[in-house]
Structure formats: C-alpha cells, structure tokens
Amino acid sequence: MKKPSNVPKKFLFISRWGEILDIAYATQNEGNEVKLYIEDKPSREIGTGFVKKVRDWKNHVEWADILIFDYTGFGKECTDLRAAGKIVFGGSEYTDLLELDRNFGQKELQKHKIKTLPFKEFVSFQDAIAYVEKHPDAYVIKPSGETQELKQLLFVGSDDEGLDVIRVLKAYDKSWGDDFGNFQLQKKVKGVEISVAAFFNGKEFLKPINITFEHKKLFPKELGVSTGEMGSSMFWVNQSPIFDATLQKFEPSLAKQKFIGHIDINCIVNGNGIYPLEFTSRFGYPQIFIQRAGINEPIGELLYKVATGQNFKIATKKGFQVGAFMVVPPFPYDDKKTFELFSKDAVVVFRKDLKEGIHPMHLKKVNEEWLITGNTGIALLVTGTGITMRDAQKMMNNRISNVIVNNGYYRTDIGDRWFEDSDRLWSWGLL
Template sequence: MKVLVVGGGGREHAIVETLSRAPSVSEILCTPGNPGIAALALCLPGPQTPAALTVLARQESVDLVIVGSEAPLADGVINALTAAGFPAFGPTQAAARLEGDKTWSKAFMLRNGIPTADHRSFADVDEALAYVQSHPLPIVVKDAGLRAGKGVTIAHSQAEAEDAVRAIFSVPDAQAVVEEFMTGQEVTVLAFCDGVRAVMMPPSQDHKTIFAGDVGPMTGGMGVICPFPVSDADLQTVQQGILDVALRGMAQEGTPYIGVLYAGLMLTSEGPKVVEFNARFGDPEAQAVLPLLDSDLAQIALACVRGELLAEQVRFSPDASAVIVLAAPGYPGDPEKGIPLNLPPTGEGEHIFQAGTAMQGNQLVSSGGRVLAVQARAASLNAALGRAYRLADAVGFAGAQMRRDIGGRIGARPE
C-alpha cells in the first residue's frame, strides 16, 4: 500500500523507518519530511493544514495516512481526511483534546475516575497567582495548550511558580493547570487504539530536563530507555484502570479514540497515576519503541481505523532499546542553527533519527533544538545504552548537548 506520513521530526523519521520494514507497504510519502526521512520516502513540502493535506492525499492516491505531529491533529486533519474517504490513523479533533486542552483533559479524568494528581485549572492570572502563593512547594505549573512537550515547570520556590504562571498568561486566552508534585518513577505507556480496544506497547522512560541529574529547564525529551521495568500489577492497573477507562469514556462522550494514546504516568506509592495524556506517538519515545516493533505498522494502523485491532497483531522484540538525544547549543531556549553535522555509519540495530536538520548545499546542518536522536538495541539495557552512547560520541556535532545519565534512575549503566 501507499502510505503518507504527516510530520517532519525524529518521531516521523522513526515511523517512516518502521513502515519501510512493513511487508504491506510499497511506497512511503512524507510531508514535509526531513533529510533523514528523504533516504526512505518521497518528501513533499507544503502546508500542513487539513485542507492542504486532504488535497495531497487525493493527488497522490494514498491508501493510508499516518499523522505523527500533534498540531495537525488539533486542527482536525483526521476529520477532513476521513470525510474525503481516506483511512487516517489518529484521533479526531474532538478526541485530540486529550492533549490539546489540559483543562478539558483533567476534567475528563475526574469525570471518569482516572487517577491523576490533585489540581486546579485557571483562566485568570490573578487567581492562579493567589493559588500558587498559598500552595505548599514543590508545585507543578503547566500551560494548558500545546507546547511540544514543554510548557511545564516544577517550581521549588514561590518566585519560580509565580514566574511560570506569568509566562503562561503572557499570551491572550491562556489557561494554566496547577497541580500537586507527585513522587515516584515517571514512565510512558503508548497504546494502539481502535476506539474500543487499547493494546499497549512496551513501557519506556523519557528524561525531560536538559541537564543530567534531572535539573534545568524542561525539554521535549533528552533520552529514552525501553522497556522500563513495570510490575505486572501496575501494568494491569494501567490497562484496566486507565487505558480501558479512557477509551470507554471517550466513546460514551461521542468521541471514540482512534490512534496512539500516550499515557504519561507516575508510579506512585498509591499506584500509577496519569501525569498527562498525549494524542500521538511520543517524541523521543517513538524512536526507542518503534525499532522494537516486529509486526506491520501499516496493518496495525488500518486495523485501528477499521475498529478491528487484535492484540496478536502487535508484536515486539524482547530486546532493549536506548535513545540519546543530541541538542543544539542554546536549547531549550534559542538554539544555534547551521552547525555542520557529520553522521557516522550505523550498524545492525542502530539508527540516527533526524529531527532538527536541513541541507545547505551538500552539507547536513542543524536547524532546530533537538537535532538528532541516536538509537541502539541489544539483548540488555546496559548493552543498548553502551551502543547508543558510542554511536552518539561518534557524531560530528560541535557544541552538542547530551545527557550522560540516561537510564540512571534505575541504575542502568552503559556497557
């Protein structure tokens, strides 16, 4: 089949690479794509609006569309593609509110009894400031809108909390969610969903802050380990008490959820609780999880769209996978662009997924904050981390920011 992937980052590079291994896929298109994706798919730059993407799908006579990035989902691209008769993998605009509107998402969790942090939502800056001034520290302040995995501050001082609130409300029509600081291991569970059933992928753990030791500003993610060790009891809670309940709730509210549901979780002493839902593959979680997928991603996506997903369709390798993100100097603020990149050859079970890259003549250069995601797999997590760090160290990238403690929260050490 002919598949169109929407997006141009490291996540979409991982999706395209996975599709390139799928027996049912004969041709892959990607819009807008990036230089790394161009080695595997035909990249078609152009507007990412629902109307433009529908025209593109029609012009190219595609058999399936997989939407990787969150902004087109929030804009309603699935609605437009479905109305035009194209099988499109991802949630509708209404269902994508689980990510695009944290105020709505938190209210949905409360309505359906999904465990999450105690919180308050605010549409007024003064009310939010009054709340954080009276709340014990630490406290978590979140922008309620789409912020590409950022827009979250774990405030350890009153001033930090107040600054985070004022930053959120510096733009019109802003909303903020302020919630308790939960303790425990943070883990991501991605699940394929067909509106009724959710089939989990192996749990993973991202490392969000820019600096080792989990300090510094939040980023979109600096490194991932997969699988992350989660007990059978906690996995059962995630499946039955979170994912299944979320799908039932969405269906009952008239917005059945189809696509990948991202459950960001905290494994607390009271059991797993939802930190946040996202409406698509995580980035960089996808770069760690998808290389372990042993079954046909296109067929899984079609089964989800048709409401026919079966657990036996989803098969993952028992191997471990590790991802090390290389970010540009200045990130997560204003990243330096135009830095020459020289990529070493990769071996079996290794990938260098491109995210913030561009071509200047014949030279690959940096063009964004998180530039590359270096991934490797092995029989053990320590071995996978060792391979990933060796490959990352071999990348020619002046001034690259790279955390050296990925996996350290569970005592994993690169071999």
C-alpha cells in the same frame, strides 16, 4: 479499499513540525511510496532529500492509500476523512481535547473514576501567586493549549512553601503578561514518573503495551531546564497494573469516538497509588522512534494494520530499548541567530558507515550527506536494545560514539533511572 500486507502502499504523512521524518523514511525503505507534508514554515526543509515533500497535503488525499497525522489538532480532519472512506491513522476531536485542554483531560479522568491530583486552573499570574501565598505547598506549573509546546515553561517546584513557584510565576508575569493563556497549578507528589502507551485500532487496545521512562531535564542526573525530552528508556509488556488503572478504562470511550492511533498517559506512582498527569493522544517524541527499535515488524505495515482496524499482537523484542537525542545549540531554546551561527547546515559525520539505530530528526540530505536544518537543533535520536537495560545502554553508547555532530550534546545517563525506579515499582506491586 484495504490492501494485503505484502503489497507496497502509498503513505501520506501530515506533520506539524516534521518530527515524523524517521518513521516516514523507514516506511519508504520498506518498499512503500511516501509523501511528507510539514505545516510549520521554518521546519519545511526537514526531510528534503530523504522523502518526497508536498506543499499542500489536501491535493494528495486521493493518491494516498493511508494518511498518517503526527500531531494533535488535526482531529476534525481525521474524522472527516474517515467519514469519506479514507484509511487514517490519527486523532479525533475528543482525543485532541484530552491532550490540549488540561482541564478537560482531568475531568475525563474523574469521569472514568480514575484518581487525580488536586489542581486549579488560572488565566492570571497574579491570581495564581495569591493562591500559592494563601495555600503554601509544592506545585507544578503546567501551561495549557498552544503554550504547552514550549516545554521549558513547565516548572516543577521543590519548595514545600511554594516560594520557588511564586518566583517563577512573577518572572512569567513580567515576560508574558496576558499572552500566556490559561495554565494549571497541580499539587506536586513524590514518586516515580512513568508512562503507559498503546496503539488503538478503533475498537480496542493492541497488546503488548509500552512502558516508558522519560528523561526531561537537559543535563544528567536531572539537572538544568526542562526540555520536554532528552531521551527515554522503555519495554513492552502484555499486562500492567498501571495500564489497567488508567488507559484501559478509556477503551469504551475511545471506541465510541472511533479513535485510531497511539495514546499515552503520563503518571506519578508511589506507595499510595497511581496518579495520571496528562495525555499524549498521538505519537510521542522520541517515544515512537524508540518503540520502532523494539518492534519486529515493518513500521509502515504496523501503522496500516492499526488504521484498518485489524486485531493482532504486535511483534516486539524482549528486554529493553533506550534512546538519546543528540542536539545542537540553541536547544532547548528558540534563538534563530544562534542556530544559524552554530548549527544550520552542519554535517552529521559517521566514523563508519553504519546507520543502524540512527534515527534522522531535523535533517535534510544533500549529496548523500546529512545536514542539520529546521530551527530547534534536534539532530538525531540514537537507540539501543538489549535483554538487560545495561545491554541496551551499551549498544546505544557504541552507536553514539560512531557519530560526530559538531557542538553536539546529549545525556549520558538515559536508562540509569531504571535501576532505582524498578526496585520501587516492584515493592509497590506496580510491575
């Protein structure tokens, strides 16, 4: 049964890796009761001391007023729970497939009459190498299914003959062999990489929509390995030609599937058009935390209103929001020994006791101290907001300078992309 907005509620967060801690903690600080379940065993210490943790989320379904799933792969559970009358924020089998099965996602884009980039699916590295040798060009290697969680395996080629892609495919063949699963080679296109995202209440998209620019490489100026994410810049808008050309066309399909949650589509855009690359049919990380910095209403209440199918305009800040991850070794690699040696249980120190814009990631709280836990080395996300991008960056950098994370590193140029990208987007009529 739906509860009025000013009444505290019971939130059960079901998490794959513990990424949702910041939202769970904020929801609790807003006066609600919160329980957090983490599926991944090495990540289960995340959130201890911040929120109440549970061993088996299914034992707490009856307790909860709302269940929030933070990842793809829970679609069937979400559908079954909704059918049983529970209030659920999360995916569906259809939206799971959009993200996890790249082939299906591309076919759905074509079905909705959305222009896509040419791609080919492979299960064998040898076949892919032969294909590039026969059709020399610049390609992107994109793992599908579970392997796509290992973001450093995504490879964006820069050689017009595809020689760098062939070299990487040979290396993957040696290290992975047949265990890699299927993957795509997608033709590479030059342009601006941009995401459009929105909340969907089971019937329609809620405005405003979110425009995000991700910074995926480890080092400033897009150097180094792909990490999945080092930070993002964003803003909220009521209208977007990119949204109209992509996500908006999925509104009837998402309504038919009774999807209730958050969905994002990543695109490359240039003077010739808008080319969707992939879906994220769940919260994006760190996108959701930076969004929270720009939302002027309690995040728990917002998620509850979306999950109960309410139609409302989200209260957001004008201007820009930015966020940077502060990470420690071995990020972005998986190396247990290095993590335990350099990072595990290291204390996050605050020069002044100011935690505004500091979002806990893979942390636990012991005697009011924030300690690094988990196994990947993402300590914090630090956000800033402002009327201009420079203002937002300045606020974020001031907050970063208040935090000491031993052996910590982060990118110092989050948001810089905007200054050139915005000129190009204006000239193409896409802002």
